[in-house]
Amino acid sequence: MNDPIRTPDLDLALGFTIPERHARGRMVRLGPVLDRILTAHDYPPPIEALLAEALTLTALIGSTLKDGTKDTGGQLTLQAQTESGIVSLLVCDYRGGELRGYVQFDADRLADAPSDPSLFALFGTGYLAITFDQAATGERYQGIVPLDGDSLAEVAAQYFVQSEQIPTLIRLGANPHNPRITGGLFLQHLPEGEEGRERLHVRDDHAEWEHVAVLGGTMGADELADESLPLETLVWRLFNEESEVRILPAQSIVRGCRCSPDYIASVLAKFPIEDQREMADDSGMITVDCAFCAQKFPVPIGERSLS
Known part of the structure; x- marks a missing residue:
């Protein structure tokens, strides 16, 4: 009997926890959803790459919110803004599995920029705002950090350290053969005895977290965005020596827009x-x-x- 053909893990978010290390994680891989969003805009390559990174980051963080539909689930909004850069505004949001985003930029200034501009070249002096809207409680909170780093992933990790005092590792990557396939890894330290809330306070002692972060840092961008590798396989590669890793149900991601x-x-x-x-x-x-x-x-x- 032939083995059944496995559908690639695309447009999915997979959560997991490592109880003995007091950590939680999330992996995301985008494909057709990302392609559909980018095709609608027909951005120049540097802007397209920026939006692809931002959408992957938004899905990665947004999928950690409590489960729910687009009407009952929480919403994560990521917004990067500046008055001095090529990019004046980048907005992405994730709600109940629906992902969307767009970029406003100065085409003339982009034409004068290097072919592969840095984050600073695109934004200049700007900031990243991450906003959580909790549908169940009606609570809304926001953190703002400078766009000071080599990537949006680095900036977002600083947000969690500064605004929520949560040690966090974020890795993003694009498929070198198809940049419209992207992947991401999100790891966070949890206080002892907890398995996850939206806002957390942690102990000052992070020895267990350092172990998890070192392992997470070995995950390559090429692996995250390799559609032939199931997300669960990647979790196993990182943490197969742990005594227990709990895999959570996968969440589907769709392209969402509320206009009609x-x-x-x-x-x-x-x-x-x-x-x-x-x-x-x-x-x-x-x-x-x-x-x-x-x-x-x-x-x-x-x-x-x-x-």
Whole structure:
């Protein structure tokens, strides 16, 4: 009997815990979802690579939130902003398995930049804001750190150390043969006896964490983004000598955008008819562009949603 063909681990997040080391982890690999988001925007290569990295990071951190649907789950928003760089704004968010993002940039300044610009070359002096919205409790909190590092992964790890005092390791990578396949590893130290919450306070003694971080640091970017390697196999490669590693159910990731003709019509209907006329063209249509999905939505003046 032939072995069944295994579907590659793409557009998935896999969580795990290492109880005796008081650590939790998450692995993510993106493929078709990332391709769909990037294709919609047709960005130049440096901007596309930046957004791919940011989307992978957003899925990696966002998938650690409590399980839930797009309507009941929490939301993670990652925003990088500056007034002095080539990139003026980068926004990504993850909610209930739905991932989206976009970038605003100066094309003329990008044309004068090196072909492979650094994070500083793209942003100059800017900051990264990470916002958690907890649907179950209604709690919302945000941390902001300077864009001071060689990568978004390095900056995000500093956020957890500075804002939440949580030792954290983040590794990201893109497939060298197909940069629209990416992967990520997220490791965190937990206080003794806990297996995970959104916000944690840890002990000053991090001996067990150092052991986990050293092992996590051996994971190569090529492995993270290798679609032929199941995510569970990567966890085993890192931590096969631990007495217990608990694998959590995998989460699917989809490309998500909340825009629709009906939703946009409902938003426009809140404006007075005089304001709608000012927004409309000569044919009486108001055209709304969605920055996330790069679609245009023409709506007639005075149209209301069906809901």
